[in-house]
Amino acid sequence: MNRGIYIVGNDRVMENAIALLNSIRRYDKDVTVYLIPFNDDYQQISEILTTVHNVQIFPDLELLSQFTQKIGEIFPQDFLALPNKMRKLVAWFGPLDEFIYIDTDIIVFEKIADNLDKLAEFDFICCDYHHKSEGLRNVFSPVVREKEIFTEAQLQDVFNSGFFASKKGCITAQIMEDTLRECATHKEYFDFSCGVTDQPILNYLILKLIDKRCNLVRVPGGEAGSWAGSLHFQEKNFILFDNKQQLKYVHWAGMKMKPGTPYYKLWEHYHHLHEPKRPLLQRLLSR
Template identity: 70%
Template sequence: MNRGIYIVANDKVIDNAIALLNSIRFYDQEVLIYLIPFNENYHNIADKLSTLHNVQLFPNLELIEQFTQRIGDIFDKDFLALPNKMRKLVTWFGPLDEFIYIDTDIVVFEKIADNLDKLSEVDFFCCDYHHANDKLRNIFSPLVKEQQIFSDSQLEDVFNSGFWASKKGIITEQQMDNALRECASHREYFDFSEGVTDQPILNYLVLKLIAKRGNLVKIPGGGSGSWAGSQNFQQQDYALYDRGQRLKYLHWAGIKIKANSPYWELWEYYRYLHEGKFAFIPKLTRRLFPFVTARI
């Protein structure tokens, strides 16, 4: 069985992607990782990530182009702010039997692929508190609840689209096509007011088509948070903790990563991990990245 990670990226987000991949490889040198190009401007990032971390290009670029065309045929031009963000949906038809999808504005703090073991219990899982904090915001309009498009219990499973996992074949191409056409016929179901693109549609697909769902934070006492907008996390040894629990990952969702952004120094550490920019380099870093040297 092939297990691994997918990302979607292009040359514009190369720094974020390097930070993410540095953090993944910090804890896991072996996991398979595939790059799905966001658009045609991906050759620099593909070369860089391949050289640094053995990231492979999604093997069926024709499938991606066909899917992109299908999205353009199904949805009106003004429906989706960034239609190419929908390319992450090809993960269900890629080379990995079990996979985690991760946005590039994330860094991880553990061997993240180990979480795929959860797929022995469910067919899809996320790991965030969107259901508790933002609820239906940036996903569905109140109409979905009012018209009972989904039950209250189903709506408790809404999630952020930046980190989630599933299995190849759980959704067929025909099922996805039908569900996407339903979405295109009911713009009133969705909350696009803050410029999101894929998140409302992905939530609709998952709630509609995958019955066995899970959320890694839904454990007794609650799991750790993950949003960089939270000021409650404590840093220790280039990882973050929430009420004593180590975060699985940190996501700058809706936050531009730049100097003075929340947890900027942590992002910067992972971004330059292999370039020796920082004076203090933990032993684990030297073991995984022996070419790292301290900055003078």
């Protein structure tokens, strides 16, 4: 069985991607990682990540192109702020049988691929407190509750789309297309007010199509939160803790990485983990 990690990126997010891959490789030197190009501007990030961290490029670029074209056909031009963010959905049709998807504005604090073992019980896994801290904001509008599109129990399963795990085949291409077309006819269901793109649509897909879901923070003895906007986390040996509970990862969702951003020095630590290799990185960047 092929297991591993997908990320989406281009040259614009290269520095974040370097920090993320440094953290992944800090705890797991062997896990397979695929880069799904966000657009055609990915030559620099590709060269650095493939050379330094043995990242592979998503092998079916034709599928990726066709999927992007299909998204453009399904959704009206003014529907999605950044349509290419939907490219993460090809994870269900890629080479990995079981996968974790991770946004590039994340760093991890453990051998993150071990979480794939939980897919023996579930078809979809996430690990965040969006349901508690944000409710339906940046996911669904009040219309979804008013029209009872989902039950209250289902609405407790909303999640941040920056980190999740699932299985190839549990959503087929045709069912995904049909459900995306359903989304495109009901813009009133979604909360795009803060500029999100994929998160509302992905939540709709998962709540509609996958019944065996698990948010790891909601199970007995569950995991800590992950949002960098939670300022009470404590750092020890370059790992964040919520009281005495270690975080799996920290996610700077909605934040720009710059001095003054919460936990910026921690991000810098992981960004520079391979400092001895910086001359190589600089040579690659100068090409």
